Amino acid sequence: MRFDFSRIFLSSNVNFYSDDGPMQRVLEFLKYRGRDELSSLGKYVSSEMVEEAMFIDHYSKPVLQTWDVLDERMDGVWISPSHVHVIDRLQSFGVISRPILEKDLMHHFISGYLISDSGLFCTLTLTMQTAYALQKYGNDHVRNTYLNRFISHENPWLGATYYTEIQGGSDLGANRTVAVPDGDAWRITGSDKYFASNSGLADASVVTARIQGAPQGAKGISTFFVPALDSNGNPNYRIRRLKDKLGTIAVPTGEVELDHSEGYLLGDLQTGIYIAMEILTVSRIDDAIAAVGIARKALWEAYRYAQKREAFGKALSNHPLVQRDLVEMEAEVEASMAISILSASLFSGVWDVRPPYSREYHFARTLSHMAKNLASWSSDYVTRYAMELLGGKGFLHEFPIEKFHRDSIVTSIWEGTSNIQALDLLEVLLKKDVLKDLREYLSKLLEEISDKDIRSTMDDMVRDSFSRAANYLSSEQREFYAKDVLDLLATTTASVLLYAVAFKTGDTGMRMIATVYRWKHFDPERKEPEIYKFALKHMEWMAHSSP
Template sequence: MKDVSYAYGTNHYRLDPDLRNVLRHYWREAPQHEAELERWGAYMGREAYEVAYHVDQDAPPVLVMHDLYGNRVDRARLSPAQRTVLEELRPITRPPYEGGSWHHHYALGYLLADPGLYCILTITHQVAYAIHKYAPQYEDWKHRLLYGEAYGATWMTEIQGGSDLGANRTLARKEDGAWRLFGGDKYFASGAGLADVALVTARPEGAPPGPKGLALFLVPRLNRKGTLNYRVRRLKHKSGTRAVPSGEVELEGSEAYPIGRLEEGIYYTLETLTVSRLANAVAAMGIAQKAQLEARFRVRARHAFGKRLLEQPLVRYDLTDLAVRQAGGLALAFHAVAAFDAAWRDRPPYTPAYHYARFLSHLAKNRTADHAAAITQRAMELFGGLGFLEEYAVARWHREALITPIWEGPSNIQALDMLEAMQKKHAHRPFLEEVTATLGAQPDPEAQATLKVLEATLSRLNGARPEAAAWLAKAALERLADAATVAALYALAGSAGERYAVLARLYATRFLLGEPYPEWALAAPEVLALEEDA
């Protein structure tokens, strides 16, 4: 592995000053977990890093249809190395339910970042979340999910609807006192063949059409007779992450157990999606950081045109872009995590604090995906020809980053969900107050320019007729996320030092004013903080 990766064998926590500063800013207990995070950083940089690469290149999951006796089992066979690492990683899922913080949970997810391994853990964790909050009668399942005896999955969408949950056709019918699901064709079911129990959306017989008619059910792999409760038609061959088995699942008479109140199913579903979208955001920046590590080591080792790449002005411009995007995306992601950590115990119909947390999750999920794709692409370019060869580690990170804009809803659905949170829940009001207070206290012209862009964006969106608002929503989603990022970086400067105010100015210049990074950044070594990699 050391022959294909610069980052392998390093401590991924120790080499990440932005993570340490962000955690100390948002998570009061972070210093108490320093030793633990160091241990995880070493593990993510060695065992987890190596196994993830091995699975991707040589040992993806395989679907086993029948056992030795000819019985249909529909099981995904994992590499023994992958199974071992997944068991070691299982503690990532536990902190929120054992008196800990969501910062703790997402910090460990960020350090792992590998989409295949982390996806398996996140979908397992989402099932535990729904049980913990709305179905405590299934506590035994929750314990099994958190402690390694079972895997979970979330199967919401269907082929005809995609992100439109209201288009689901799976019918839930009560027969002889038990619920069964019919006509379900979950066409992109992550965890297929691996999951022992799944969260599934279905429409109870007689329920109204549209998303509000959906209920959320717990569907075990085996029914009460001990036979298969659903069928896995096949696993899909993906161009992205290869470590998580994803396939097509057929539900025809599958036994199901309601989560909470049937009429609130769409709210529970959107909650679990919020949990996963935050995971998507931190994973995107974790992927970006791994690619950035590879690039930062590379530019110090490689010589061209008579000097190290690191000493070339254009390369330093690229590294500046990586540093600004990485710090900004990470600050935005954990700002959203902090809002969720403060409101996650809310239940339908929810409080303004929860609506604000959901609003931020859309901003963070979408913009971090953009940054991850850009950072990993630039890292590949800094490797030159080697960056495009699958045999080197950096190439995989760009392929993996391209998943993050799609999973848990692409930018269009994030924009529409953001718009709904604004129009129906007025979630932008506390957002505007918070960002205005932070930016208004800054003397820099970049802060004031950001504030003007923010106010103009909201004014244009709020004054538009419905179709025009939808037309503008995606651009607004990006601009609001960028304004939130500038504010988060300025706020971080108060606890972590002036470097973050400099990064805030650079971020605003590049992403809100649309100008190139100014020349003075070339002579500002604190921007890159390269000594942290030594």
């Protein structure tokens, strides 16, 4: 008798791509037509990957193997054969190869929404970052030597980024790792790469280091491509240990020691910190995408459970309070999903741009900060409340919901916490005058709203939000208010965008969801049960599954 995972995961027969109506509306609005691979991936994730990911999380976490049987350092991480299989299978859907071969970076981002397992997708995110950096900033020799290994059909390489050091955390300007030239290569030394995810699995990594004589602070940072094995086939760095973590178990996170490690400069010495941050933007968008993807899975599961579970004489989904909960959670998911996919689309349109960056690049970067912060906190709320809708079962290790929540928590932490996103947004708003560009973009979105009353209401809301944001930015205490600016601009943008998508695509249910989102964030005293009931009907797509 085969174990039936569908008995503990009610969403195991859905297609996370083709069955997701709101996501399809956003892609339609952005004029992105996904490949058939995305539909195949959406089915694979629900029918196989979620089960494999849960088993890895519970019973098969990665193990560091420091020495081989002949007493030689190997510094490899041992994962189960099923873990190897699921990574290979995910790569077969073009998650890395499509962007590199066809410059279809959106294929990677949408794949991340479908996969949205923080552990497994972290491995793929880090691989995408490494391949992206190599393709865009590696010299001809390094690119020709290594790039094809990341898109090979057989045993494709995995990547990593080793930025963070124990003494600095998000402050890359505090990096102490040093690089010195050695012919066509560099020798990199530093013992403090403290949060090195995918270490022991990665075949190569992107590493930040400071060359001798470089200025102090972030502008003294350069960026390097570092293979896991040097040109003689020996381990190129050591892994001191792996971390024990609350979530993201599938991706090993270690501490890496570099000792005259062989590396190759990416870009030039003067733009290293900009290149490092650009590469980081890829993972910040992935973070937003994955966060909202986790939230979608959790809500989908809670919705299906509420339909089938009876309490006090009727299904949970027939209780008004549960209906309200489901609708408000859906509003958070749709708004976060829309702004995250918009961020992905904008960045995909500027990925050829190099320092000094264009105005369009800075606008895309602005959206990445807003999306990352909004999606991560929405995911935290939705996944936690999905646990509550399942009652005590939501808190049990034996059902997927608790894992969704554990994996969602990290999305507001890694790749820059909420404070870091707020400060980075503050910097781009003040130095690049992006607030004006955002206002113009929202004005264009408002034109999509054909209902004059709603458009007038939204126009007033946008005007008020930007007035408040301008006041915060002009204050001598602007850093104190930075998170207020981040939250205000993100929720305003998401609200306008959700209405624009709904009207442009003719989705009246999404219009109701957009209204609930607006009320929740800008008019919290207003709640109309009839609107909630209409919005709930819009959510009935989650009850159905593709063949």
